[in-house]
Amino acid sequence: MTSQRTRFYLDKQNAKWSGVCAGIADYTGMDVTLVRIGVVLMTIMGGFPWTLIAYWIAAATAPRKPLDLYDEAPEEKKFWQGVRANPKRITRDVRSRFRDIDRRLADVEAYVTSSNSRLAREIEQLR
Structure with a gap:
């Protein structure tokens, strides 16, 4: 495709x-x-x-x-036009987005796995 x-x-x-x-x-x-x-x-x-x-x-x-x-969305069209125009720049942008997502996910993981008594109470209240 x-x-x-x-x-x-x-x-x-x-x-x-x-x-x-x-x-x-x-x-x-x-x-x-x-x-x-x-x-x-x-x-x-x-x-x-x-x-x-x-x-x-x-x-x-x-x-x-x-x-x-381009059935998906207008941003899909812009993405593919960018791939055709400058593939290296688009690859760099996608990697940057993934790094940002990975950093945010690591922050969430650190927050959840840390010894947080308030979070533990909230989880217990949900049970």
Whole structure:
């Protein structure tokens, strides 16, 4: 499933013509309007035949985006866009989160296993 989420797809749901710019925006996490403006500027500023040829090739060869690609949540979409853009940074962020969770869990474990008379009374009251 992860390889499916890290591929480039044509985004036909947000497409103006064939979904290439919308697919690039989805792949990189950028705003689709900025991608479209960038493609138009590249075409006008001297890349006239090549940007159109690249656009048509991408439109002909790229698969359509599956409808259920990001069913979970919007944060899931942002996570996978981050993985595509900078995998090392995302890995570092995930490790940092796990370290924080591990530290908090160790604090809870130390609190529960310590000789805490108030906690022992609360546990006894629950019985």
